[in-house]
Amino acid sequence: MIRFSSSRRASTPAPRPNLNPASLPVLALAGRAVITFRNQATGTHMTVRLKQWRDRQDKKKRLPIYSVEISMIGDRRSGYEYAGTLFSDTWRVKLGRGIEWESRTGRALAWLVASIRNPEPLRGRVGIFHEGRCCECGMPLTHPESIDTALGPVCLARVKARLLRSVTDAQIEAMFVPISSETDVPS
Numbered sequence: 001m002i003r004f005s006s007s008r009r010a011s012t013p014a015p016r017p018n019l020n021p022a023s024l025p026v027l028a029l030a031g032r033a034v035i036t037f038r039n040q041a042t043g044t045h046m047t048v049r050l051k052q053w054r055d056r057q058d059k060k061k062r063l064p065i066y067s068v069e070i071s072m073i074g075d076r077r078s079g080y081e082y083a084g085t086l087f088s089d090t091w092r093v094k095l096g097r098g099i100e101w102e103s104r105t106g107r108a109l110a111w112l113v114a115s116i117r118n119p120e121p122l123r124g125r126v127g128i129f130h131e132g133r134c135c136e137c138g139m140p141l142t143h144p145e146s147i148d149t150a151l152g153p154v155c156l157a158r159v160k161a162r163l164l165r166s167v168t169d170a171q172i173e174a175m176f177v178p179i180s181s182e183t184d185v186p187s
């Protein structure tokens with residue numbers, strides 16, 4: 001019997017979530033994020049792609065607009081549906097053609113945006129994974145530290161520089177505390 005969206009091999013131990021929920025707002029909006037969310041209770045998962053728009057004339061200029069694609073089937077490379085466009089300055093969402101808020105994709109998009117705005121409810125409930133590529137530029141991550149942050153060293157510096165306008169250095173450090181070094185035991 002085939003069950004969609006569930007873990008491929010039941011005998012394989014579940015992989016450890018590799019992203020700290022606190023880093024989700026930064027990573028999701030870094031530019032070229034591909035992030036998988038797994039419901040720890042049910043084992044179901046979905047993968048999202050958030051691609052930032054750039055100015056047509058000045059390609060270096062980033063716009064606060066993201067194309068959001070969502071895949072809810074097992075294969076990370078297929079099954080993506082254009083869910084909608086996210087305007088990160090106002091958090092307004094324009095749904096993709098033919099997508100309704102009540103549909104599976106519409107509900108997933110609403111959940112995603114709410115989670116980017118406030119990722120804390122995900123802690124301990126939803127595992128967050130990157131796909132081994134930098135969430136800013138899409139290049140493969142090879143250094144263990146980069147794999148922890150989901151950003152290559154140059155991109156991490158760039159993201160920090162952008163963020164420092166609104167948050168402190170300490171807040172950034174806290175965002176990227178590897179999940180494995182956190183106390184997992186509830187108090």
Ligand SMILES: [Zn+2]
Pocket residue numbers: 134135136137138139151152154155
């Ligand atoms: Zn990068």
